[in-house]
Amino acid sequence: MTEVAIQARGLSKRYMLGQGVHRAEHARPTLGDMLSSTARKLTRGTADIVSGKKSENQNAPREFWALRGVDFTIGQGEVVGIIGRNGAGKSTLLKLLSRITDPTDGQADLYGRVGSLLEVGTGFHPELTGRENVYLNGSILGMTRSEIKKNFDEIVAFSEVEKFLDTPVKRYSSGMYVRLAFAVAAHLEPEILIVDEVLAVGDAKFQAKCLAKMKDVANRGQTVLFVSHNMGAVEALCGRGIVLESGKVVCDSTAEQAIQHYLRGLEDNTSIDLSQRTDRRGSGGNRVTSVQISGDSTLDGIGLRTGHTARFTIKMTKPIKDALCVLTFVDNYGQSLIDLRSKPTSEEDTRLTEPTDTLECVVDEWPTVPGRYRLDIEVWEGSRIRHDTIEGAVFFNVAPGHMRGRSIAEPIRLAKITLPHRWTLP
């Protein structure tokens, strides 16, 4: 039996688009915007010429529900990962729970002091010294002066910037800056800790340290809400996972199951129709019409993970017997990493006895580290006629996984490939 720490009922947040009221990713609203919206009401179309947009988008302010009817109960001491795609409502949820913005509807009851960390180093002032910024940042995050004083030595030790404490932080390297900022935040001792994606910063060693610190926080019985795209971190830290999709809770379960649910959701997008693509080269005698990427079938078809099975299914317009299919995997720096060719054949291939319009390429242990990759596809007949080349046929994500039981998380350096290997005593 667990005491409730957070209970959310029907939590909803609406933004109005096209009215200048939503958090403006675009231009700041000016009086001109206001005037033009008035003008729009008077003479439809005038403003459309100015803004160059169609009137149906502009006349009525469009609603956007960043969150809609979110219910959950989180017990004290639970460590919950909030996962979901960009725009699923994760950050909005954290903002509501940390009181930065009000919900449009619904309610959340919080039992215990809340500390929220939506950004590392909020309020750091570049001209102030490290020491001064510890106090500034600490108090902005909700610590009292005496709490900061009490933890000061620990914060400094954790940040490893002792020597530069009296240097303005604008002279810090970005690593030092982040270390100091995280150190302050890590010593915030709330009963409910809300953390957004902060581990995406710093070098690998420091990230590990941050993870350890967060684990420590969780072990002390504090309630933690943790938003991350790093499935490895969520898996390592959280006992429970909540998946948000379009502002709604679609899965609330163990972290492992939530991650699978999330990755499965990603996979829905990976069967890509290529028949409409015109940016292709080749004779056109045969065309790739679709490609589907799917993961480990034994795990109920989740998305790709490092070290797990990956399947690439290529459909073509014409069945051919002698097709040569080339899959090229390119990393986000444009560097080609891997070429997989259906010719020459191997003994493990399925023998083609008659023409087929679908080929599947199976990789048992997917070798790239987590990240985003591009797939280029080429189709040849024999080795002479190139029927089709389609660059960037699909972009896909690889999630952290295991290579022969060794956990592979986010890449540390630029290296993109990992291999099955062992470390032994010689």
Add this chain to the structure above:
Amino acid sequence: MGSAPMSLTPSIPSGPGEPDETQPAVNDSDSTTPPAAERECEQRPTYTVPTRKPSCVIKPRRGFAIDLSEIWRFRDLMGILVTRNIKVRYKQTVLGSAWAIIQPVTEMVVFTVFFGMFMGLSQKMPEVNGRAVPYAVFVFAGSLVWTLFQSSVNASSMSLISESNVLRKVYLPRILLPVSAVGTPLVDFAVAFAVLIVLMIGYSQPFHASMLLMPLVMVGTAVSALSIGLLFAAVMVRYRDVRYIVPVVIRLWFFVTPVLYPVSAVPRHYEHLLYLNPMVGPVEAARAMVLGTPINTAGWMVSTLVGLIFTVMAIAYFGNVEREFADIA
């Protein structure tokens, strides 16, 4: 997975100490159990709602939303923001805090040369004990108060947009930002006041007991300035245009306030109207204290009252729009 107690109705409040062993059993044998795939996304432990009140309830707020007790809880932050503003001020300057003296002194010299000498305002100075008041002292006493007003309005109206990152990423009572912005002008005021005393000694001006009332002038001016700053700041979050309006308003305001010239330069007919400007009372009162002339108490009261009305309106407006700041900053 079956080891954890399951409950499909996790939010049912059961009192502390109430036995809950029966609940999982009931649920496990429930015939309406959803299909396995769905259920695996539903399992949670049993929760009890604490009997104590939630420490924080998040729900849509309507109307005025400033909580005074909360501002008190954030007083440490307030102090730290004020000291930050002061510290940051003269960082990476050679002359450092000497600027707090150089600025008002230069201004006074410019005013004295151009307005006092070239335009002959020093000839129109009121006489005290049969002696014309030195224009430098006259103008410095007024500009001291005016500068406090002007820099407070500037600093507090810019405070929200210059801290928009803080607005979007942490919760704090937003009113702390414009309020703490007034700290630096207050410190500058104290420095300039010391300069004034030196100046008075230099011109061998007598000191008067009424100068002890100067803190009242200071507080009144700061409060009036803050009210204008709050309004500007709140509107500026949504309409950045205000940023360019503020300097124009301040400039105009400067000319309708008798800083460079004595009130006697204004036609008698308008003198009463003059005090509806919340800055006229404090400027005139400060000057009267320095020069030893009688204070126009009624005028000062009128100005203060107008300033307080502005303040109430500004706080009411700020409290009503505060909740939107994070979404539009």
